[in-house]
Amino acid sequence: MQIDTRELACGGLFVAFAAAFAYGTVDLPLGSALRMGPGYFPLMLAIILGVLGLVIIFKGLGRAPSPIGGVPWRGLLFILAGPIVFGLTVRGLGLAAAIALVAAIATLASARAGIRLMLLLTLSLTVFCVIVFSYGLGLPYALVGPWLAPFLPGR
Amino acid sequence: MDLLQNLAIGFSASLDPVNLLYCFLGVLLGTLIGVLPGIGPTATIAMLLPITFGLKPETSLIMLAGIYYGAQYGGSTTAILINLPGESSSAVTAIDGYQMARQGRAGPALAIAALGSFFAGTVATMLVAVFALPLTEMALQFGPAEYFSLIFLGLIASVALAHGSVLKALAMITLGLLFGLVGTDVTSGAQRFTLGIPDISDKLEFVSVAIGVFGLAEILRNLENESDRQVAIKKITHVWPTRDDFRQMVGPVLRGTGLGSALGILPGGGAILSSFAAYTVEKRISKTPEAFGKGAIAGVAAPEAANNAGAQTSFIPMLTLGIPANAVMALMVGAMIIQGIQPGPNVAIEQPQLFWGVITSMWIGNLMLVMLNLPLVGLWVRLLTIPYTVLFPAILVFCSIGVFSVNSNVFDLYTVAFFGLVGYVLIKLGCEPAPLLLGFVLGPMLEENLRRAMTISRGDWTVFFTRPLSATLLVIALLVLVLVFLPSIRAKREEVFQEEG
Numbered sequence: 001m002q003i004d005t006r007e008l009a010c011g012g013l014f015v016a017f018a019a020a021f022a023y024g025t026v027d028l029p030l031g032s033a034l035r036m037g038p039g040y041f042p043l044m045l046a047i048i049l050g051v052l053g054l055v056i057i058f059k060g061l062g063r064a065p066s067p068i069g070g071v072p073w074r075g076l077l078f079i080l081a082g083p084i085v086f087g088l089t090v091r092g093l094g095l096a097a098a099i100a101l102v103a104a105i106a107t108l109a110s111a112r113a114g115i116r117l118m119l120l121l122t123l124s125l126t127v128f129c130v131i132v133f134s135y136g137l138g139l140p141y142a143l144v145g146p147w148l149a150p151f152l153p154g155r
Numbered sequence: 156m157d158l159l160q161n162l163a164i165g166f167s168a169s170l171d172p173v174n175l176l177y178c179f180l181g182v183l184l185g186t187l188i189g190v191l192p193g194i195g196p197t198a199t200i201a202m203l204l205p206i207t208f209g210l211k212p213e214t215s216l217i218m219l220a221g222i223y224y225g226a227q228y229g230g231s232t233t234a235i236l237i238n239l240p241g242e243s244s245s246a247v248t249a250i251d252g253y254q255m256a257r258q259g260r261a262g263p264a265l266a267i268a269a270l271g272s273f274f275a276g277t278v279a280t281m282l283v284a285v286f287a288l289p290l291t292e293m294a295l296q297f298g299p300a301e302y303f304s305l306i307f308l309g310l311i312a313s314v315a316l317a318h319g320s321v322l323k324a325l326a327m328i329t330l331g332l333l334f335g336l337v338g339t340d341v342t343s344g345a346q347r348f349t350l351g352i353p354d355i356s357d358k359l360e361f362v363s364v365a366i367g368v369f370g371l372a373e374i375l376r377n378l379e380n381e382s383d384r385q386v387a388i389k390k391i392t393h394v395w396p397t398r399d400d401f402r403q404m405v406g407p408v409l410r411g412t413g414l415g416s417a418l419g420i421l422p423g424g425g426a427i428l429s430s431f432a433a434y435t436v437e438k439r440i441s442k443t444p445e446a447f448g449k450g451a452i453a454g455v456a457a458p459e460a461a462n463n464a465g466a467q468t469s470f471i472p473m474l475t476l477g478i479p480a481n482a483v484m485a486l487m488v489g490a491m492i493i494q495g496i497q498p499g500p501n502v503a504i505e506q507p508q509l510f511w512g513v514i515t516s517m518w519i520g521n522l523m524l525v526m527l528n529l530p531l532v533g534l535w536v537r538l539l540t541i542p543y544t545v546l547f548p549a550i551l552v553f554c555s556i557g558v559f560s561v562n563s564n565v566f567d568l569y570t571v572a573f574f575g576l577v578g579y580v581l582i583k584l585g586c587e588p589a590p591l592l593l594g595f596v597l598g599p600m601l602e603e604n605l606r607r608a609m610t611i612s613r614g615d616w617t618v619f620f621t622r623p624l625s626a627t628l629l630v631i632a633l634l635v636l637v638l639v640f641l642p643s644i645r646a647k648r649e650e651v652f653q654e655e656g
Binding site: 021025029036046055075081084086087091121129133 | 206209320322323329332333336340342343345347348371374375378379542543544545547548549551552554555556559560563565567568569571572575576579580581585586601602605606609610613614616
C-alpha cells in the first residue's frame, strides 16, 4: 500500500507534540470542570492535537507521496546557528563582535556568497548596527565584552 | 457629535510631530518590504517589535500599522511593473496590472492602484471610526462565556478562510494554544511545561516565537531556491489615467471597497482574501469577462481597493475586542502587551489617545502613501536589484539584536532557533505558520475565559449554549466548521485558493 510520507511525518510530528504535552500534564492537578486545575485545559488540547495528528496520518494512507522539495541543509545549519552564537557570545565578546559573528555566519548560509562579499557584508553590517542600535537607539549593552578586555590597548 | 470629538482627540495624537514621523517611517518601511519579495509585513513587524519598546504606545502602534498597510501599496507596485507580487495580497493585481504595463500603460495602472487604494483606505478608516465605539460598548457586556465563544469562533473562522489543509491548520492552532500555555499558570501558580528551565518559568517570549516561525523559517524557505532577479522595465511616460479609465474604475473600486471592508472584519480575513474575492466578483459580473487577464482596469482597481480596505478593517476586532483576526494583528496585540496595555474593549475608554490616534493615523498614512508611491516608483524598482544574498544576513542580524533587546535574556535567542526549526519543518510538511502564532497569542485568553465561565456556571458546560450571544457565536463556529468539511464546499474552496499558488 502506498503511504503519503509527508502526511505521515506531519501527523506523526503532531502526535509526538501531543504526547509530549500530555506527558507534561502528568504532575499537574487536573481539577474538575467547576474548578479547573492547571492540567485540565492543556490535557484537553493535547488530546485534540493527538486526534488531529492521527486523522492526518489516516488520510495520508493509500495516497501517493506529496513532494517535499529540497532542503537547504547548509542554510539550515548556519541560519539556526546565527541566533545561538549571538546568544553565546553577546555577553562575553560584547555587542560589536557578536554582530560581526552573526553576519559572517549568515553569509555562509548562502552557497553564492564568496569571501569578499562576506567580509564586506560583515564589516558594513557591524558598523551600521553599532551606529543604529548602540548610539542611535542607545541599547545598554557593552560594545566590547569582558572576554576581550585583556586585549584592549591602554590597560 | 461623539464621533467628531473622538476624531479630534485622534487627530491631535496622530498629527503630533513625533507620531507623524513614525507614521511616515512605518509606511516607508512598509512600502519597502512590500516591494521586496521574500520579506513580508509579518516578519518585519516581528523584527521591529523590540525596537518599539522604548516608544510611546500610540507611536509604536501607529508605526507598526503603517508597515502593514504600506506593504499593500508596495506589493502592488512590483506586481504591476514586473509581474512579481511583493506580497501575496497583490498576486491577483499582477494578472491584469502587468498586462497593462506591457501595453505601455504602467503609469495609469499604478495610478489606478494607488487612487483605488486611497479611496478604499479612506472609507475603511471611516468605518473603523464609526463602528469602533458601538462594538466596544457591546464588548463590555461580554462575560467570560461570550469571550470564550468569540475566541473559539475566531480561531475556527481563521482556519476556514486560510488556504491549505483545514486539518493541518486546526492542528497548528492547537499546537499554538499549547505553546501559549507554557510557563506559570496564572490561576494556580503552577509551572507548566517549563522543563525546569528558569528562563521560561514566566512564559515563552512572544517575540522569539514570532521571529522564529516567521523570520527564520521564512529565510530558510527562500534559501531553497536562490535565484537572481532580472529587472527590466520600460520607462514610465504618463501616469494620470484618462477620463475613460476613471469611468471604468469607479464601479470596481466601490465594490472592492465594500467587499474588502466586510471580509477584513472576519477573523482570518484581511488583505489577501479580500483581493482574491474582489477579483473573482469583478470577473463574474463583468460584461466583458474575456478582457480579464488582458489588462482590464477592473482587474487592477477592485483587488487593490479590496486589499487596502481589508487591511484597515481587520483592525476592528483587534482594537475593540482585543482579538486578533490574523497573524499581523496577533503581533499588534503582542506590541500592546509589551507596552503594558491589556488589549480589549477597555482600550478605547482608558486610552482614547492611543485608540483614536491609531485610527486617524491610518488615514494620514494612506495620504502619505499616495504622495510617496507615485513619484518614487523608480527608486522602489531599483531596490529589487538588491540580491537576497545580501538581504538575509541583515535580517538575521536585526532579528538577533531585536530579540535580545526585549529582555536582555540570551535564552530568548535559543528559543528563536528552536521555533525557527519547528516552523520550517512544519512549513515543509505543508502547514502554514500563521495559525500557530494566532493560537499562541490566544491560548492564555481562551483558557482564562473558559475557567471563569465554568466557575460562574458552577461547572455546568451548558452555559455556553444557554447564554444567547454565546450560543449564537458557537453555532456560527460550528456551521463554519461543517461547511469547510462539506465535499462540495471543499472543492470550491480549493478552487478559489488554487489561483494563489
